Amino acid sequence: MSELAEIISRNEDQIRSEWTRDMSxxxxxxxxxxxxxxxxxxxxxxxxxxxxxxxxxxxEITGAGWNAARDLLTEITASRxxxxxxxxxxxxxxxxxxxxxxxxxxxxxxxxxxxxFETLWGATELLDGLALITTESYIATREEFIARQQQELLxxxxxxxxxxxxxxxxxxxxxxxxxxxxxxxxxxxxxVVSTNxxxxxIDITGVPTVDTLVAQHLLKTITAARLMGxxxxxxxxRPQIAQTIVHLGINLEDVITRAKLSDAFALAxxxxxxxxxxxxxxxxxxxxxxxALAGPLAKQED
Amino acid sequence: xxxxxxxxxxxxxxxxxxxxxxxxxxxxxxxxxxERISDWGSTGVLIxxxxxxxxxxxxxxxxxxxxxxxxxxxxxxVVVGMQPAVAITLVELGMSLPGVRTALSVExxxxxxxxxxxxxxxxxxxxxxxx
Amino acid sequence: MSDPKRETLPLKSSNDVVLARQRVRQRAIxxxxxxxxxxxxxxxxxxxxxxxxDHGKGGSMTxxxxxxxxxxxxxxxxxxxxxxxxxxxxxxxxxxxxGNGMGLGLGGSKRLVNEFSIExxxxxxxxxxxxxxx
Numbered sequence: 001m002s003e004l005a006e007i008i009s010r011n012e013d014q015i016r017s018e019w020t021r022d023m024s025x026x027x028x029x030x031x032x033x034x035x036x037x038x039x040x041x042x043x044x045x046x047x048x049x050x051x052x053x054x055x056x057x058x059x060e061i062t063g064a065g066w067n068a069a070r071d072l073l074t075e076i077t078a079s080r081x082x083x084x085x086x087x088x089x090x091x092x093x094x095x096x097x098x099x100x101x102x103x104x105x106x107x108x109x110x111x112x113x114x115x116x117f118e119t120l121w122g123a124t125e126l127l128d129g130l131a132l133i134t135t136e137s138y139i140a141t142r143e144e145f146i147a148r149q150q151q152e153l154l155x156x157x158x159x160x161x162x163x164x165x166x167x168x169x170x171x172x173x174x175x176x177x178x179x180x181x182x183x184x185x186x187x188x189x190x191x192v193v194s195t196n197x198x199x200x201x202i203d204i205t206g207v208p209t210v211d212t213l214v215a216q217h218l219l220k221t222i223t224a225a226r227l228m229g230x231x232x233x234x235x236x237x238r239p240q241i242a243q244t245i246v247h248l249g250i251n252l253e254d255v256i257t258r259a260k261l262s263d264a265f266a267l268a269x270x271x272x273x274x275x276x277x278x279x280x281x282x283x284x285x286x287x288x289x290x291x292a293l294a295g296p297l298a299k300q301e302d
Numbered sequence: 303x304x305x306x307x308x309x310x311x312x313x314x315x316x317x318x319x320x321x322x323x324x325x326x327x328x329x330x331x332x333x334x335x336x337e338r339i340s341d342w343g344s345t346g347v348l349i350x351x352x353x354x355x356x357x358x359x360x361x362x363x364x365x366x367x368x369x370x371x372x373x374x375x376x377x378x379x380v381v382v383g384m385q386p387a388v389a390i391t392l393v394e395l396g397m398s399l400p401g402v403r404t405a406l407s408v409e410x411x412x413x414x415x416x417x418x419x420x421x422x423x424x425x426x427x428x429x430x431x432x433x
Numbered sequence: 434m435s436d437p438k439r440e441t442l443p444l445k446s447s448n449d450v451v452l453a454r455q456r457v458r459q460r461a462i463x464x465x466x467x468x469x470x471x472x473x474x475x476x477x478x479x480x481x482x483x484x485x486x487d488h489g490k491g492g493s494m495t496x497x498x499x500x501x502x503x504x505x506x507x508x509x510x511x512x513x514x515x516x517x518x519x520x521x522x523x524x525x526x527x528x529x530x531x532g533n534g535m536g537l538g539l540g541g542s543k544r545l546v547n548e549f550s551i552e553x554x555x556x557x558x559x560x561x562x563x564x565x566x567x
Contacts, residue, residue, distance in 0.1 A: 140503055143503065185390065190386050192386075193385070193386060220390075223393045223398060224386070224390050225389070227384055227389040227398070228406060229382060229404040229405040229411075322454070324447040324450065325483070326447055355472065355475075356454065356475055356479060357476070358483070359541065360483060386469075387468045387471075387472040390472070391472045394473065394541075395480075395545060396544070397541070
């Protein structure tokens with residue numbers, strides 16, 4: 001099948017100019033790509049096809065001789081996808097090579113119908129295979145992009161907040177699945193280190209259900225934090241969740257829990273040796289210390 | 303043979319592990335620590351593992367052993383600076399390092415061993431003394 | 434022709450164990466594993482390499498890249514010609530102890546990887562194969 005390679009080599013210029021001319025009628029998209037760039041891509045692909053055919057024949061495009069062609073197509077697909085071409089447009093870029101190529105084959109092999117048919121068939125199979133590579137590659141690029149976006153979304157959806165020096169809060173909203181918990185756990189532990197926070201309050205008010213799996217994930221996070229030298233407090237445990245936990249027989253003996261985030265915060269403050277003092281109490285009023293303005297429903301301080 | 307250095311700061315022993323340890327090095331460290339505690343009458347051992355990217359079951363056992371042996375000799379041990387990825391892996395591995403106290407930093411570790419004010423003054427210390 | 438993505442390292446000394454896990458770390462970084470996934474795989478490698486050395490009287494570790502559709506992964510195979518494990522199920526239980534130390538680390542390693550398989554019989558040596566996907 002190296003005849004195909006020779007036919008292309010002998011007619012390269014003509015094939016390429018017909019190819020690019022045909023493309024301008026359908027998929028050139030001059031708004032997206034310059035003529036020079038298009039010419040370059042066409043030359044590169046023709047060369048890759050010639051090399052591939054010479055080394056590995058045209059039947060199997062998975063052979064080593066076709067590596068360069070496959071890589072080139074993947075590259076072209078990726079750059080065209082970025083530029084905004086549709087998958088069909090990218091495939092048509094390859095498929096539109098058929099007409100000028102077939103024309104060249106007919107010119108060279110008009111004497112033998114059998115040979116011409118065989119060569120045409122090989123060429124069409126080859127170009128179909130190459131066009132399919134661009135489609136697969138396009139889909140793969142899309143999927144990678146979506147996966148990246150999902151990852152970013154995961155990270156954004158569970159921010160770690162600093163409540164006070166050395167005290168972090170992690171309010172979780174929504175369901176906790178395996179993947180999300182991984183991200184949440186890593187994010188929390190990383191923040192514990194970067195802010196040097198000994199206390200991390202994990203608030204699950206916004207978590208609709210806690211099953212054994214979720215509980216396990218939470219327990220792992222708490223154990224990991226403890227190994228690093230930080231303590232976790234779970235807050236926002238609703239009555240239904242408390243019941244579920246007991247029913248499921250989940251052991252939370254070593255875990256500090258509180259019903260409300262504020263309770264957990266107060267505990268963390270206390271444990272880190274701090275206390276909250278109300279300013280403007282009876283003694284300091286006399287000394288002229290600033291008083292906070294009382295709201296309409298404020299009780300009278302004694 | 304190379305050894306992990308054991309530094310002395312008063313009654314505290316400070317060990318910073320910065321190399322990927324092979325088993326013999328780990329066993330040597332265990333020996334060195336117990337010997338030093340005996341020699342110097344140290345009451346605290348602080349092991350900084352903030353540079354360790356791997357803690358497998360062998361290293362984990364080494365840390366637990368050092369803590370246990372030191373306690374028998376009258377010294378308390380604190381392991382500080384464990385990296386998040388290491389902590390997550392240890393949990394998955396099923397190692398909880400019983401008997402090993404931990405802290406986030408050398409400073410926090412010293413506070414744990416010797417009480418508040420043992421470390422250098424930091425923001426939070428300053429705040430606490432004003433309360 | 435040998436596959437450039439597949440390499441075998443000896444496990445004959447405790448230094449080999451360090452070299453083995455450093456090599457696994459490098460390969461995992463090349464494949465762009467996340468830090469946590471790297472750490473899990475390297476730790477599993479350390480456990481299994483040490484097993485091959487201590488219990489298996491020395492052996493080897495083979496590292497190769499694998500692919501499952503678009504996913505890339507690393508497969509590690511630990512082989513030794515040691516005494517073999519008489520009761521594999523028991524060995525996989527946490528806290529199983531044989532000889533000095535706190536266990537063969539098999540059960541723990543299993544949790545650190547995505548795929549785990551073990552072949553062993555008394556007198557026939559041991560082969561443990563683990564895979565971690567990116």
